[in-house]
Amino acid sequence: MARRKKYPKLPNGYGSIKRLSGKNRTNPYGVYPPTTEFTEDGIPVPVKALCYVDDWYKGFTVLTWYRNGEYYPGREKELTESGSSNLDGLIAKILGKYTQSQRELADQKTFEDVFKEFYLWKFKKEYTTKRGKRTSSERSYRAAFKNCSKLHKNPFRALTTDDLQKTMDECAEKGLKHSSLELVKNLYTQMYKDADANDLCDKKYSDYVKIGIPDDDEHGVPFSDEDLKILWAHKENDIIKVLLINCYSGFRISEFINLEINLEERYLRGGLKTDAGRNRYVPIHSAIFPLVEYMVEKYSCILFCSVDDFREKMYETLDMLGIEKHTPHDCRHTFNMLCDEYKVNERDKKLMLGHAFSDVTNKVYLHRSIKNLNAEIEKIQISHFCH
Numbered sequence: 001m002a003r004r005k006k007y008p009k010l011p012n013g014y015g016s017i018k019r020l021s022g023k024n025r026t027n028p029y030g031v032y033p034p035t036t037e038f039t040e041d042g043i044p045v046p047v048k049a050l051c052y053v054d055d056w057y058k059g060f061t062v063l064t065w066y067r068n069g070e071y072y073p074g075r076e077k078e079l080t081e082s083g084s085s086n087l088d089g090l091i092a093k094i095l096g097k098y099t100q101s102q103r104e105l106a107d108q109k110t111f112e113d114v115f116k117e118f119y120l121w122k123f124k125k126e127y128t129t130k131r132g133k134r135t136s137s138e139r140s141y142r143a144a145f146k147n148c149s150k151l152h153k154n155p156f157r158a159l160t161t162d163d164l165q166k167t168m169d170e171c172a173e174k175g176l177k178h179s180s181l182e183l184v185k186n187l188y189t190q191m192y193k194d195a196d197a198n199d200l201c202d203k204k205y206s207d208y209v210k211i212g213i214p215d216d217d218e219h220g221v222p223f224s225d226e227d228l229k230i231l232w233a234h235k236e237n238d239i240i241k242v243l244l245i246n247c248y249s250g251f252r253i254s255e256f257i258n259l260e261i262n263l264e265e266r267y268l269r270g271g272l273k274t275d276a277g278r279n280r281y282v283p284i285h286s287a288i289f290p291l292v293e294y295m296v297e298k299y300s301c302i303l304f305c306s307v308d309d310f311r312e313k314m315y316e317t318l319d320m321l322g323i324e325k326h327t328p329h330d331c332r333h334t335f336n337m338l339c340d341e342y343k344v345n346e347r348d349k350k351l352m353l354g355h356a357f358s359d360v361t362n363k364v365y366l367h368r369s370i371k372n373l374n375a376e377i378e379k380i381q382i383s384h385f386c387h
Contacts, residue, residue, distance in 0.1 A: 007056050014067065017059040020052075027052035031059040031076075033066060038128050051076045109200060111159065112152040115145050115187075118194045139306045140257050144187035147171050147180065157201055161208040164188055172213050179254045179307055181211045186258065220327055222334040223247060227323050232382065238304065239317045241291045243331060245302055248285045248380065250335035250353050253310065253328035256303035261296055267370050268292075271354050282352045283374035287382045338380045348376040 010016065016032045031051050035044040050066060051073070053059050058079045065071035109117075119127040123138055134142070148167055151159065171184060188206035195201040223231065228247070234240050246253065249268055259270040266284045284292055295302045303310060307328075315325060332353070339349040352373060 008060075010060075010063070015050075015063040017056055017063070019056075025052075027054050029053050029056055029059045031062045033063075035126075038126050038130070039132075044126060053079070055079075107155065107157050109156050110152065111148070111154050111156050114156045114191060114195055114200055117198075118191050121194060122190075136301070136303055136305050136307075136309075137257055140183050141187060141190075143180070143306075144183040147176065147184055148187070156195065159201075159205065161205040164205055164209045168209055169212055172211070178211065178213060179252075181213070182252075182254050183257075185209060185211060220330040220333045222330060222337040223323075223326060227326075228334075228382075230321050230323060234321060235291065237317065238295070238298075239310070239313050241295060242302060242304075242310065243314065243328075245288050245291055245295070246328065246331035247334040248288045248338070248377075249282045250332050251282070252332060253303070254307055256301075257307070259302060261292065261302065263293060263296065265370060266374070280351065280354045281370055281373065283370055283377050285377050285380060287380075342379045342381060344376045344379050348373055352377070 007017075013034050015034045018030045018032065020028050020030055022028070029052065030049040031053060032047055032049050035047055037045040039045065050062060050071065053062065053076055058076065061079060062071060062076050065075065116127045119125075119141065122141075123135075127142075148171075150170070151163065151167055154163065168181065168184060171181060176184075185206075188209055192201060192204045192206040196204055231240050231244055231247075235244060242256075246256075251259065251268065251270065255270050259268055261268055263284075266289065268282045268284060269279060271280045292302065295304070298304075305313070311328060314328060318324070318326060336349070336353060338344075339352075
């Protein structure tokens with residue numbers, strides 16, 4: 001079976017060229033203008049074809065004319081009437097200009113343009129301000145983008161670390177909590193990763209941006225043994241499931257947004273705040289493995305709502321169960337407490353919590369496998385909480 005010819009990828013907003021079904025079509029390529037209307041869920045509304053042609057490159061020529069305001073209905077006939085040599089020359093000329101202008105178009109893209117392209121790539125739908133059903137990850141990225149409003153109209157390639165840092169500092173001055181600043185930092189990181197892959201930036205300036213305020217969730221009180229007994233007794237509640245998973249893994253609640261969940265090898269991987277904490281591995285304790293499986297099957301993630309929504313639902317749930325108020329970060333303190341209580345190796349506890357090592361030997365040369373960490377985390381017992 002012959003492979004279909006591969007054509008150049010058109011940029012966002014250029015329009016599309018679709019090969020239509022059927023073998024005996026005289027003009028098998030439909031040429032469509034860019035979509036400008038979307039449903040409430042961000043799904044593009046189908047548009048009417050500009051014309052139909054017998055060659056992909058003729059369709060590309062039509063779109064280029066359309067983009068430059070030079071197309072009118074029926075002009076595609078000029079391509080059919082031209083001699084083959086003239087047509088090849090015209091297409092080569094247009095392709096040359098297109099390639100030359102790609103860098104110029106990239107340089108003109110604003111922070112907002114790059115965000116929308118990143119959003120489309122990540123969530124497979126157009127960014128729109130209209131109301132609609134969205135995942136917690138979408139809501140978090142959208143909130144972070146909104147907090148970067150001063151950058152929206154700036155050319156993306158012209159931005160530097162100073163520009164990004166200034167916006168981060170201004171967000172802090174406005175009173176944004178550390179967790180919200182972490183979302184901004186994560187947005188920077190993901191956008192520059194995508195931009196670097198598509199030659200839209202000269203350097204990943206996001207790597208040098210710092211959160212200039214202390215973590216306002218660092219201090220907290222762990223759940224007591226009695227609290228944990230109550231939580232385990234109500235593990236059928238999805239909010240409680242998230243709390244228990246958090247108590248036995250030690251991640252910050254904001255780190256659940258982009259957490260890698262590997263059920264086959266039974267580990268969680270993620271982290272946002274520090275170099276030591278980023279992309280750290282934490283084995284899934286056997287006690288919470290069924291909870292993680294359930295959440296992944298039901299929601300495809302663990303944190304099924306925004307961080308702010310989770311806090312509100314958590315407070316309501318704890319109050320209903322008669323447990324005094326705790327913050328999500330108290331789960332991290334609970335994990336630390338359980339590690340100490342069951343004599344988990346201090347070095348491995350630090351690795352799983354993402355704490356930095358002060359000595360060079362551990363900081364540079366320490367490598368612990370998931371198997372080693374799993375043996376340590378399984379020291380934590382839950383049997384007396386489940387009776």
